[in-house]
Amino acid sequence: MTLCSGPSSDNSFEQFIINYCNEKLQQIFIELTLKEEQEEYIREDIEWTHIDYFNNAIICDLIENNTNGILAMLDEECLRPGTVTDDTFLEKLNQVCATHQHFESRMSRCSRFLNDTSLPHSCFRIQHYAGKVLYQVEGFVDKNNDLLYRDLSQAMWRAGHALIQSLFPEGNPTKINLKRPPTAGSQFKASVATLMKNLQTKNPNYIRCIKPNDKKAAHIFSEALVCHQIRYLGLLENVRVRRAGYAFRQAYEPCLERYKMLCTQTWPRWRGPARAGVEVLFRELEIPVEEYSFGRSKIFIRNPRTLFKLEDLRKQRLEDLATLIQKIYRGWKRRTHFLLMRRSQIVVAAWFRRYAQQKRYQQTKRSALVIQSYIRGWKARKILRELKHQKRCEEAATTIAAYWHGTQARRELKRLKEEARRKHAVAVIWAYWLGLKVRREYRKFFRANPGKKIYEFTIQRIMQKYFLDLKSTMPSLSPVDKNWPPRPYLFLDSAHKELKRIFHLWRCKKYRDQFTDQQKLIYEEKLEASELFKDKKALYPSSVGQPFQGAYLEINKNPKYKKLKDAIDEKIIIAEVVNKINRANGKSTSRIFLLTNNNLLLADQKSGQIKSEVPLVDVTKVSMSSQNDGFFAIHLKEGSEAASKGDFLFSSDHLIEMATKLYRTTLSQTRQKLNIEISDEFLVQFRQDKVCVKFVQGSQKNGSVPTCKRKNNRLLEVAVP
Structure with missing residues (x-):
């Protein structure tokens, strides 16, 4: 200035x-x-x-x-x-x-x-x-x-040309003003x-430029001229104010929040006023009193070295706190693992003791049943022997009586024999009945269907061995690993396939849980690109291994684009340099392609000035070829303000990423899917003229870079490798 x-x-x-x-x-x-x-x-x-x-x-x-x-x-x-x-x-x-x-x-x-x-x-x-x-x-x-008269402005407005109307807005009949200009x-x-x-409303930074001489020559220093500039630029007053003042100032609350970890009295929590906490902090750090002053709402630090010292102490303290947190976390992790192993050991021991007691009880029970059945059988056989002995005794008495009585006793003997046979039949029937009754009552205590039980036991042992072998031969947790151990028996085929499917789903879930939100967003964009361009665009396979970065230009860091950054209030999704194709002759011009949440902007690469701004609601379609090139056209809605010059034709090295992000951003803002047309011939609108863009095979002079050439007024031919 x-x-x-x-x-x-x-x-x-x-x-x-x-x-x-x-x-x-x-x-x-x-x-x-x-x-x-x-x-x-x-x-x-x-x-x-x-x-x-x-x-x-x-x-x-x-x-x-x-x-x-x-x-x-x-x-x-x-x-x-x-x-x-x-x-x-x-x-x-x-x-x-x-x-x-x-x-x-x-x-x-x-x-x-x-x-x-x-x-x-x-x-x-x-x-x-x-x-x-x-x-x-x-x-x-x-x-x-x-001297611009109203009649002249109105005449220029009636020309109908958009540029002339923008230069003479006061000629608009709807905005007639009778006042003098x-x-x-x-x-x-x-x-x-x-x-x-x-x-x-801003926070400007001033840069003072001093001319060393009026001749604009090197190695010449005019002391009088320099002193004169220093005086009228106000540099002496500014230097005096700065040297007499303080280099750093900050409110008490953020100052205490940043440096409270350096004092044992303020860490981890200070209960009193923020100013009192800062006073305690600076007193314990033994900072000289002349290096700082306390204001009504801020603390003022005179020398930058004091601030650098506080930052160094804070950095060392943060490392100590990080070490402490890491130590406590590792101890908690080991302790949690030990307690888990201890509980698991108690549960396993309890189940094993239960299993041993049940097995011992079942063996004792089976032995008691066998002994009881033997005792009852022995009693039944004893009764049968007594009945047989009684029978023999009676037969002997009958025989003796028969011999003694002779003929007079034959009839009586016959009767006795008949009675004895009946009693014998009754005894046999009774014995069989008792045996049948005993067998019916104790059949449930004897082992039944041994073939089925042996089969179930064999199947159980086979399944245990199968699961143990499967545990030791389990493949890696990589989702792309297709190895799987073979099945030992044919009847396990269905279970073997189901286990393979469940294990693959589980390790895929474990692999997905490791992704951060940013990685999930990247893979979602990759998946969207696969659905849009796989087997449709020849350029797609080469873009699979390239990460989608979006912001290829560091607009926030590069002072060259400060004006461009100040003009954009929204979040920048894509910042990339593209070649804008001139449909008149096929030549290209470098432009900065910017995509935000609501707009699509084109800016000059050298000056950073915005050339075009297109709302996403005016974008109707994106066209490209199926060849291995980076050309694409953005079609605009007819009648919109942005479509006054026609559609845009670009060439980019990141075509797949740009088309995918434009598709996703348009879908999230307008709730409508953007039409992406892949064809080797498509039309673009240029003012009132429609131009056909045709992709043909041809030799290249510049390697694999496609070239454009205007064949006639309605054909733009692109030669691709």
Whole structure:
């Protein structure tokens, strides 16, 4: 920011308004640096010696005052009826501003009985902050008048061309204004006011440039010129304020939150006020008292070395805390593993003891049943033997009686024999009945269906051995590993296949659980690209192994794109340099391709200026070929403002990624799927002309880079390898 003036009285109206803008910029510099710096010290109740500096508000008031300012008087002269000349304007300045300490003219100097021959009759001089500047009043009134008549503006608006209409908006019939057009000075004053209002909302950084000499030559240093620039740029006052002040300031709450870990009294939690905590912290760290001061709401640190020391201590403390957290976590992890193993051992031991007791009980029970059955069988056999013995005794008695009684006893003997046979039959039937009853009652205690039980036991043993062998031959946890141990028996085929399917699903889930949210998003985009381009676009296989980065240009870090970054308020999804194809001759121009959540922007690669801005709702289709090239066309909605120049034709090395991200972003914003057409011939709209883009096989001069050539007015041929 340098005050511009000529060595003589050649400065006219243009130089006057330029110097007025420099005065306003110098004023905002004073407000935002010197004045605000000292007011903050006073506001925070910090001991401070006030430093005087020159405030150029009086010069700005001389120029822009609404009643008696130079611009106001110039507008009044332009609007006044009658004969108006530059001399009448100078006479009015001499009448109103004659007593102003920063205004000089030949008449005002003579009124003060001063004879200044350096002031011509048709000039006036203003004492600016950088020095005195002489202005030639000739041409002020004519240059301040706006000679663009309303009829001319309306005639240019009726041309119908979009560019001409944008240059003459005041000719719009719907915005007819009967007031007289504002003067050039008023327009410039309004523009400067808008600039000042915008700068007041920002946090600007100032760069002071000092010219070492007026010859623009190397190795020449003019001390007088440099000292003069240092004085009128206000650098001496700024340096004095900075050297007498503090290098770093911060509110108590964030300061305590950042450095509380360095003090045992404030870590991990401070219960009192934030200022008291900061005082305790600095006292325990033994920082010299002259290195800091306590304000009402902030702490002020004088020397940067003190701040660097705090940062070094904090970094060392963070490493110690990280080591402590790691130690506690490892102890907790080992302790948790030990307790889990201990509980598992208790459960296994309990189940084993239960199994042993059940097995011992079943063996004892079977032995008791066998003994009981043997005892009952022995009793039944004893009864049968007694019955047989009784029978033999009776038969013997009958035989003896028969021999003794003789013939008289034969009939009685026959009766007795018949009775004995009946008793014998009864005894046999009774014995069989008792045996049948005993067998029916104790059949459930004897082993039944031994073949089925042996089969079940054999199957159980086979399955146990199968699972143990499968455990020792289990394949890796990689989802792409297709190895699987063979089955030992044919009847296990269905179970073997089901186990293989379950294991594959499980290890796929384990593999997916390792992904972060960012990795999941990347693979989702890769999956979307596979669904859109696999087996359709020849370029797709080469893009599978390349990660989708999106932001290939470091716009936030590169100062070259600061203007572009400030113009975009949304999150940038894609930032890539593409080649924009001119449909008139097939030549390409480098452009920055930017994709945000709502818009698609094209900016100049060298200057960073935005050339085109297209809302995503106006994008209807993306066309490309099936060949191994990076050409693609973006079709716009007919009738939209962005489609006034027609569709866009680009060439990019990241075609698959750009098309996929554009498809996903459009779907999330408009809830409609973007149409992606893959064909070796498609049409693009260029103003009122439709051009066919055709892809053909051909030899390449520049390796594998496709080339474009305009064949006729309606054909754009692309040669691909």
